[in-house]
Amino acid sequence: xxxxxxxxxxxxxxxxxxxxxxxxxxxxxxxxxxxxxxxxxxxxxxxxxxxxxxxxxxxxxxxxxxxxxxxxxxxxxxxxxxxxxxxxxxxxxxxxxxxxxxxxxxxxxxxxxxxxxxxxxxxxxxxxxxxxxxxxxxxxxxxxxxxxxxxxxxx
Numbered sequence: 001x002x003x004x005x006x007x008x009x010x011x012x013x014x015x016x017x018x019x020x021x022x023x024x025x026x027x028x029x030x031x032x033x034x035x036x037x038x039x040x041x042x043x044x045x046x047x048x049x050x051x052x053x054x055x056x057x058x059x060x061x062x063x064x065x066x067x068x069x070x071x072x073x074x075x076x077x078x079x080x081x082x083x084x085x086x087x088x089x090x091x092x093x094x095x096x097x098x099x100x101x102x103x104x105x106x107x108x109x110x111x112x113x114x115x116x117x118x119x120x121x122x123x124x125x126x127x128x129x130x131x132x133x134x135x136x137x138x139x140x141x142x143x144x145x146x147x148x149x150x151x152x153x154x155x
Contacts, residue, residue: 047109057096076099086102088100
């Protein structure tokens, strides 16, 4: 009898190793981009979330980055002190705030996206872009579903 649990690892092993290496190199690029902007990687990730998500709140950032309330407050204080974000009253919840990027904060993320777009274009042939996007989307959904199911098991 064969162990079916080994087949996906054997079949997809090269792709898994490539994904691990891509994540390692992405972490390096995030470090470079953060350093060029004068902020830590976690601050850079938070700023990216603020720029790209509708109505970002401290609670949503904490969930996205898996940070405590205190760590999130410190992070937002740093971003605000660096003139990258501002806190505005939440239009529907007076106990919360909405985070808005300053023009400088938006520029930091737009410049980073331009770097990624350039690197993406250099690595992926134009004819493959839609297929790669679909694969990223599907794999991201599979990762989300796995995490959701296993986080639910912890509760």
